[in-house]
Amino acid sequence: xxxxxxxxxxxxxxxxxxxxxxxxxxxxxxxxxxxxxxxxxxxxxxxxxxxxxxxxxxxxxxxxxxxxxxxxxxxxxxxxxxxxxxxxxxxxxxxxxxxxxxxxxxxxxxxxxxxxxxx
Amino acid sequence: xxxxxxxxxxxxxxxxxxxxxxxxxxxxxxxxxxxxxxxxxxxxxxxxxxxxxxxxxxxxxxxxxxxxxxxxxxxxxxxxxxxxxxxxxxxxxxxxxxxxxxxxxxxxxxxxxxxxxxxxxxxxxxxxxxxxxxxxxxxxxxxxxxxxxxxxxxxxxxxxxxxxxxxxxxxxxxxxxxxxxxxxxxxxxxxxxxxxxxxxxxxxxxxxxxxxxxxxxxxxxxxxxxxxxxxxxxxxxxxxxxxxxxxxxxxxxxxxxxxxxxxxxxxxxxxxxxxxxxxxxxxxxxxxxxxxxxxxxxxxxxxxxxxxxxxxxxxxxxxxxxxxxx
Numbered sequence: 506x507x508x509x510x511x512x513x514x515x516x517x518x519x520x521x522x523x524x525x526x527x528x529x530x531x532x533x534x535x536x537x538x539x540x541x542x543x544x545x546x547x548x549x550x551x552x553x554x555x556x557x558x559x560x561x562x563x564x565x566x567x568x569x570x571x572x573x574x575x576x577x578x579x580x581x582x583x584x585x586x587x588x589x590x591x592x593x594x595x596x597x598x599x600x601x602x603x604x605x606x607x608x609x610x611x612x613x614x615x616x617x618x619x620x621x622x623x624x
Numbered sequence: 625x626x627x628x629x630x631x632x633x634x635x636x637x638x639x640x641x642x643x644x645x646x647x648x649x650x651x652x653x654x655x656x657x658x659x660x661x662x663x664x665x666x667x668x669x670x671x672x673x674x675x676x677x678x679x680x681x682x683x684x685x686x687x688x689x690x691x692x693x694x695x696x697x698x699x700x701x702x703x704x705x706x707x708x709x710x711x712x713x714x715x716x717x718x719x720x721x722x723x724x725x726x727x728x729x730x731x732x733x734x735x736x737x738x739x740x741x742x743x744x745x746x747x748x749x750x751x752x753x754x755x756x757x758x759x760x761x762x763x764x765x766x767x768x769x770x771x772x773x774x775x776x777x778x779x780x781x782x783x784x785x786x787x788x789x790x791x792x793x794x795x796x797x798x799x800x801x802x803x804x805x806x807x808x809x810x811x812x813x814x815x816x817x818x819x820x821x822x823x824x825x826x827x828x829x830x831x832x833x834x835x836x837x838x839x840x841x842x843x844x845x846x847x848x849x850x851x852x853x854x855x856x857x858x859x860x861x862x863x864x865x866x867x868x869x870x871x872x873x874x875x876x877x878x879x880x881x882x883x884x885x886x887x888x889x890x891x892x893x894x895x896x897x898x899x900x901x902x903x904x905x906x907x908x909x910x911x912x913x914x915x916x917x918x919x920x921x922x923x924x925x926x927x928x929x930x931x932x933x934x935x936x937x938x939x940x941x942x943x944x945x946x947x948x949x950x
Contacts, residue, residue: 523631538893540835540895548823559803563805563807564806566806567806567809567830567834569823569827
């Protein structure tokens with residue numbers, strides 16, 4: 506699924522202008538703890554989060570995240586959007602909550618790209 | 625796609641019309657006939673001809689294929705071209721940005737615009753094809769710039785002879801500087817990718833360094849510094865600070881153990897996973913700390929097999945195949 510299609514499944518609004526919407530998303534991961542994301546996420550995932558600070562973008566960049574979705578209609582501050590534009594990571598906001606979003610994307614065929622943290 | 629469209633829009637504001645237009649313009653003068661128009665269009669495979677004054681080369685009118693068709697329908701090719709030429713001219717200036725021309729194309733539906741210089745003399749012609757070609761050329765140039773950077777960085781060590789060559793990157797990290805948190809790791813990751821590191825290695829170094837960088841921001845008294853020593857077959861990351869130090873290193877290493885405040889947790893950190901993450905990303909990890917003196921963290925990443933950075937060996941295909949780590 507590419508990001509353009511993904512936006513349709515979640516009634517999403519794209520917040521970044523310089524985004525490559527043809528990028529392929531291989532699965533998803535949902536978390537508000539960035540350390541959990543760094544520890545568990547696999548490449549090319551879409552990240553569902555309620556956290557809006559610029560660290561989300563940094564975390565995404567380090568872990569090769571394809572796009573970030575802010576849950577419950579959250580809108581990140583401008584500094585987060587600026588950093589995402591700079592790093593070319595699409596930011597999307599969706600009115601749905603984390604649970605509903607995970608369900609929608611899972612039903613649409615996206616697998617989980619979270620691996621267990623305990624070895 | 626949207627990314628490239630935005631870049632195209634941006635380019636339309638950067639590129640001047642003079643950089644994109646065709647400057648070899650075929651022109652005719654008011655004494656020519658429609659027969660001359662027909663031949664000129666056929667020979668040069670063009671669809672519009674500016675008509676200029678023979679003496680001062682100023683633009684008088686335009687004849688397009690549509691005008692020619694009207695003429696042919698009247699079986700009137702022997703007539704003077706002035707009978708069919710358009711004199712209501714829409715022109716652009718060579719020193720304007722491309723976006724001005726795009727607006728005019730959209731507004732008028734015209735296929736070509738004569739381009740005038742500062743003095744108002746005809747200097748070129750701009751078709752939609754010229755615009756497309758000009759934008760593609762500019763995009764290609766952008767792409768090549770990054771390719772050149774990658775090429776230069778990936779061959780950094782190749783021509784330098786020593787018993788042991790390494791490149792050291794140094795970064796200063798300020799305490800509680802959340803605004804720039806991760807900026808150093810971000811630069812390090814990009815540098816490694818340019819030097820030819822495969823995606824998985826760059827990711828491991830990036831995540832490990834990011835956790836270390838956040839630790840310096842969150843847990844130190846005066847911040848600290850990160851040094852990265854890059855050698856063709858090994859990358860070492862050193863993060864050190866001058867306090868306060870860790871009371872019990874073994875306890876700090878336990879997953880879930882954290883001394884972070886509620887404020888830090890609200891930022892998405894302080895889950896007690898940082899050091900655990902670091903040890904999983906690095907091939908070797910060493911953490912030494914003394915209360916009141918500070919903490920020294922060393923991460924080593926070993927490149928195996930054909931993988932190498934800065935010596936230009938890593939092929940593109942290999943990078944692709946190693947993109948998905950387990």
